[in-house]
Amino acid sequence: MPKSVDFLFTPFRVGKLVLPNRIVMAPMTRSFSPGHVPGANVADYYRRRAAGGVGLILSEGVSPNEVTAVGTQDVPNIVTAAAKAGWKKVAADVAAAGGLMGLQLWHEGPYRNPAKSEFPDVPSWSASGVKVPGKPLWPAMSEAEIETAIEEFVAAAVATKSLGFSCVEFHGAHSYLIDSFFWDQTNLRTDKWGGDWRGRTRFACEIISRTRKKVGPDFPLLIRLSQWKQQDFAARAAADPKALEAWLAPLVEAGVDVFHCSQRRFFEPAFEGSDLNFAGWTKKISGKPTISVGSVGLSGEFTATYGGEVSKPASLDNLVELMERGDFDLIAVGRALLQDPEWVQKVRGGRMSALKEFSREALATLY
């Protein structure tokens, strides 16, 4: 007998925001926004997940500027009037379907490939111009560029609120711009933006604290973090719990409400000697609510699916056990929800045999 999933359907409160259940749609880039403008098909896609009972939808990564933040075609921004109008419709449609949604703000930083971007002559931005450790590709960001990037994130977060969304998430994971400051392998700066954890978190903290001043106390600010890096899946940005504490403390002081702790497999322990995962440790150390993620309801992890591996539906027993134990508060679901807007209802109704396997063909359609 599978374990009861009732716990997943208990409400959870973040400040004044009450989520009806514990299931979050993970941010997933879909590249269906020509001209960087989300259209009616994008609004329909998110509306279907709201109607399908997702507790909180997090959008695909959204660029806070038109030049350095994005090298990927058809990725939406939140800069132009047309893109803002597109997002306003998304927010309204999701709300009309009874859903809650936040935008994920994503600056590709060193993972923007200038050659493939619309501005090939503009170097990519990152803490030290490093994508692969040891091989600087571009100049380190200047003080003025850092200031510009911070203010662009803040403006994008303010727009997210004013367009009708319930929260905002800053993408601080997976080696992109914010993460290039966190990780000591890609942040080699010796000024106030580098050095120890206090210095390496300063860029993110400025974004968070300046946003907080503009959006007020009740608009939840989420940040996504990952120990793993695209350059190195085995990397550990924080080598031990003490380092994790040094990473989290400045972010908590700056005003983070929820930590979204990215793993490729949620059930893997973060440090030796405990079975707590990254979200578990982050909750324990920071005292803040956390979201976990990674291979929920599927047999394989997401990067392997790009290579063609097919993931089969998998039991949720382990997930429910960790959540009932209080390890973390919310669980993000990526691919299972990308391909099936009714995944939540199927899980709630115990219709496990109706769950589908995931293959990369699902990426080609926006249903």
Ligand SMILES: Cc1cc2nc3c(=O)[nH]c(=O)nc-3n(C[C@H](O)[C@H](O)[C@H](O)COP(=O)(O)O)c2cc1C
């Ligand atoms: C197609 C696709 C696009 C993704 N795009 C993003 C993104 O824009 N921002 C982000 O933080 N993570 C992104 N991810 C990672 C997911 O948010 C999630 O962490 C990952 O898929 C693991 O969850 P899953 O095993 O339930 O799919 C993406 C994943 C997929 C499959």
